[in-house]
Amino acid sequence: MPKAIRAILTVAIMLAAFMQTLDTTIANVALPYMQGSMSASQDEINWVLTSYLVAAAIMTAPTGFLAARFGTSRVFVMAIIGFTLSSALCGMARSLDEIVFFRLLQGMCGAALVPLSQSVLFDIYPVEQRASAIAMWGTGVMTGPVIGPIIGGWLTQNYSWRWVFYLNIPFGIAAAIGLIVFLKDAPRSRTLRLDWIGFASLSLAIGAFQTLLDRGETLDWFSSHEIIIETCLAGLGLYIFLVQTALSPKPFLSPAMFADTNFVVGIILIAVNGLIMFATLALLSPYLEELMNYPGLTAGIVLAPRGVGIILASIVSARLLARTGARPLVAFGLLTGVYALYQIISWTPDISESSVLIAGFIQGISIGFTAMPLNISTFSTLPAALRTEATGIFALMRNIGSALGISVTGAILESGIQANHAILAANVTPFNRNLQSGAAAHFWNAATSQGAAALDGVITRQASIIAYNDDFRLMLMLIAASVPLAWLLRPERPVITISAHAE
Numbered sequence: 001m002p003k004a005i006r007a008i009l010t011v012a013i014m015l016a017a018f019m020q021t022l023d024t025t026i027a028n029v030a031l032p033y034m035q036g037s038m039s040a041s042q043d044e045i046n047w048v049l050t051s052y053l054v055a056a057a058i059m060t061a062p063t064g065f066l067a068a069r070f071g072t073s074r075v076f077v078m079a080i081i082g083f084t085l086s087s088a089l090c091g092m093a094r095s096l097d098e099i100v101f102f103r104l105l106q107g108m109c110g111a112a113l114v115p116l117s118q119s120v121l122f123d124i125y126p127v128e129q130r131a132s133a134i135a136m137w138g139t140g141v142m143t144g145p146v147i148g149p150i151i152g153g154w155l156t157q158n159y160s161w162r163w164v165f166y167l168n169i170p171f172g173i174a175a176a177i178g179l180i181v182f183l184k185d186a187p188r189s190r191t192l193r194l195d196w197i198g199f200a201s202l203s204l205a206i207g208a209f210q211t212l213l214d215r216g217e218t219l220d221w222f223s224s225h226e227i228i229i230e231t232c233l234a235g236l237g238l239y240i241f242l243v244q245t246a247l248s249p250k251p252f253l254s255p256a257m258f259a260d261t262n263f264v265v266g267i268i269l270i271a272v273n274g275l276i277m278f279a280t281l282a283l284l285s286p287y288l289e290e291l292m293n294y295p296g297l298t299a300g301i302v303l304a305p306r307g308v309g310i311i312l313a314s315i316v317s318a319r320l321l322a323r324t325g326a327r328p329l330v331a332f333g334l335l336t337g338v339y340a341l342y343q344i345i346s347w348t349p350d351i352s353e354s355s356v357l358i359a360g361f362i363q364g365i366s367i368g369f370t371a372m373p374l375n376i377s378t379f380s381t382l383p384a385a386l387r388t389e390a391t392g393i394f395a396l397m398r399n400i401g402s403a404l405g406i407s408v409t410g411a412i413l414e415s416g417i418q419a420n421h422a423i424l425a426a427n428v429t430p431f432n433r434n435l436q437s438g439a440a441a442h443f444w445n446a447a448t449s450q451g452a453a454a455l456d457g458v459i460t461r462q463a464s465i466i467a468y469n470d471d472f473r474l475m476l477m478l479i480a481a482s483v484p485l486a487w488l489l490r491p492e493r494p495v496i497t498i499s500a501h502a503e
Contacts, residue, residue: 005182006124006125008178008182009120009124009178009179009182009183010121010124010133010136010137011178012174012175012177012178012179012182012183013117013120013121013137013175013179014117014136014137014141015171015174015175015178016076016079016080016113016117016171016172016175016179017113017114017117017118017137017141018141018171019083019110019113019168019171019172019175020056020083020110020113020114021114021141022147022148022151022167022168023052023087023106023110023148023165023168026148026151026152026164026167027048027049027148027152027161027164030152030153030155030156030161030164031045031046031048031049031285032289033156033160033161034048034099034161037161038095038096038099039096040096044096045096046214046406046410047096047100047103047214048099048100048103049282049406050210050214050403050406050407051100051103051104051107052103052104052106052107052110053107053210053399053402053403053406054104054107054206054207054210054211054403055103055104055105055106055107055108055111056107056108056110056111056399057111057206057210057396057399057400057403058108058111058202058203058206058207059107059108059109059111059112060111060112060115060392060393060395060396060399061199061202061203061252061253061392061393061396062194062199062252062392063075063111063112063115063116063389063391063392063395064115064389064390064391064392065194065252065389066112067112067116067119068389069194072116072119072120072183073179073180073183073184075112075116076112076113076116076117076120076179076183077176077179077180077183079109079110079111079112079113079116080109080113080172080175080176080179081109081172081176082105082108082109083106083109083110083113083168083172084168084169084171084172084173084176086102086103086105086106086109087106087165087166087167087168087169087172088165088166088168088169089102089105090102090103090106090165091162091163091164091165091166092162111395111399112392114141114391114395114398115391115392115394115395116391117137117141118134118137118375118391118394118395119387119391120183121133121134121137122134122379122387122391130376131318131321131322131376132318134318134372134375134376135314135315135317135318135372136314137375138314138368138371138372138375147300147304147307150297150300150301150303150304151164151167151300152164152300153295153297153298153299153300153301154297154300155167157295157297158297193250194252195244195248195250195251195252197240197244197248197252198241198244198245198248198251198252198253199252201236201237201238201240201241201244202237202241202252202253203237204233204234204236204237204240205233205234205235205236205237205238205241206237206400208230208231208233208234208237209230209234210403210404210407211230212227212230212231212234213403213404213407213408213411214407215227215230216411253389253393254386254389256383256386257382257386257389257390257393260381260382261381261488261489261490262377262378262379262380262381262382262489262490263378263379263381263382263390265378265485265486265488265489266374266377266378266379266394266489267378267393267394267397268397268482268485269330269334269370269374269482269485269486270371270374270378270394270397270398270401271397271398271400271401271404272401272478272479272482273367273370273371273374273398273401274397274398274399274400274401274402274405275401275402275404275405275475275478276337276341276367276405276475276478276479277363277367277402278401278402278405278406279402279405279406279408279409279471279475280341280344280363280472280475281303282405282406282409282410283409283413283468283471283472284299284303285299285303287347287468288302288303288356290464291349291461291464291465291468292349292351293349302353302356302357302360303360304360305357305358305360305361305364306360306361306363306364306367307364308361308364309360309361309362309363309364309365309366309367309368310364310365310367310368310371311364311368312364312365312368313333313364313365313366313367313368313369313372314368314371314372316368316369317329317333317368317369317372317373318372321372321373321376325377325489325491326373326374326376326377326486326489327486327487327489329369329370329372329373330369330370330373330374330377330486330489331483331486331487332369333365333366333367333368333369333370333371333373334366334370334479334480334482334483334486335483336362336363336365336366336369337363337366337367337370337479338476338479338480338483339362340359340362340363340366341363341472341473341475341476341479342476343355343358343359343362344359344472345469345472345473345476346469347468347469347472348465349461349465377489378390378394379391379394381490405475409471409474409475412467412470412471412474413467413468413471416463416466416467416470416471417460417463417464417467418463419463420462420463420464420466420467421459421460421463423463424459424462424463425456425459428455428459
């Protein structure tokens with residue numbers, strides 16, 4: 001393939017992947033503005049984030065089948081067009097129901113963009129150039145969620161939250177044109193059939209599980225009949241899926257993939273990576289805006305060093321991968337993530353901007369050193385015939401980790417704030433001498449409505465600080481527990497490509 005065509009294809013592929021991953025976080029900073037515009041509660045507005053992630057998680061799994069049945073180029077281009085159109089519809093939404101529905105469409109169409117872009121890159125580059133190509137691609141994919149809050153904050157502050165969705169239109173048009181002109185389809189299997197039982201049961205398990213996580217805190221978990229029903233549906237869907245996979249002659253997901261150690265370890269670690277990355281961003285945006293009183297644009301800028309760290313780490317790890325293998329690089333990335341979260345759990349709203357910038361940069365280093373080697377080693381020992389399906393599962397696990405992280409940490413945060421508020425308020429009584437004299441007696445006089453409101457605000461603020469730190473501490477323990485898994489990765493061996501997607 002001529003280098004010029006390969007370069008154009010690479011740019012188009014990166015634009016498609018960047019656009020999809022950008023939308024996982026670009027709406028975070030705009031949520032408070034959207035909440036006011038839609039007159040929605042905090043629980044309702046969170047569906048703008050989780051509806052996208054749930055739809056993407058469900059539709060990522062059949063990507064391999066769709067590409068094999070209808071052709072990679074055709075599916076890729078249609079996904080880009082659908083994603084671009086649904087982005088425009090999100091920007092034009094006039095109610096909460098509309099934007100949640102359009103975000104579902106956006107997630108469904110965008111689900112194929114990352115796995116197909118990764119699969120095509122593997123096929124258009126020779127083995128010796130794949131690490132550099134995936135590093136370059138990974139920089140775009142992993143930087144999208146990091147710079148999303150910056151772009152979202154600037155657009156929201158200077159124009160409107162609607163522009164965080166209109167932004168996708170030029171990217172989508174450019175990516176679609178590049179692929180239509182230069183990407184050629186490999187032979188496809190017109191007789192291939194989808195295992196509908198496997199797909200439906202997996203979709204039921206994912207959708208029900210995500211819904212119970214999102215609704216659990218609001219409905220007081222298992223005291224609610226709805227949560228009990230959703231739990232049963234998630235368990236039933238998972239059971240049917242496992243039975244179907246074991247008994248069907250042509251199951252929805254090939255069991256052969258899960259016999260490969262690198263693949264199993266890779267999808268577990270990428271789920272942890274997605275959980276830590278997206279949950280941290282979902283927590284830090286409101287922390288900076290609500291507790292530290294940063295404007296939306298400033299909050300986005302302060303989060304920018306993550307992107308710098310990801311880019312640098314991706315470049316360095318790509319150069320080191322051939323010499324060291326994935327094990328030490330992934331282990332270093334995870335340990336660096338432990339250190340970054342160790343710094344964050346000691347934060348208070350009085351922390352300096354430089355401390356926030358440094359911690360973000362270190363976390364970006366962690367993400368880059370973990371994700372880039374995983375993007376290579378996870379597939380390095382798999383047969384090429386399984387690659388497209390495997391990249392779909394890889395992206396699925398990243399999406400599940402991301403959605404799980406946002407939902408679980410959000411639920412823990414809300415319950416933590418309530419519990420901490422009750423504990424702190426128990427010590428605030430008329431007999432507390434600290435409240436009986438001086439400025440405290442004047443500003444926080446519980447006998448007056450104004451003083452009681454001010455006192456409650458202080459208690460809520462302190463309860464929130466503790467709850468945020470508890471969430472970050474939980475993520476620290478999770479990433480620390482995953483470090484030993486890095487040493488289960490086997491040395492890579494070249495994989496022979498048996499299909500070509502481009503000429």
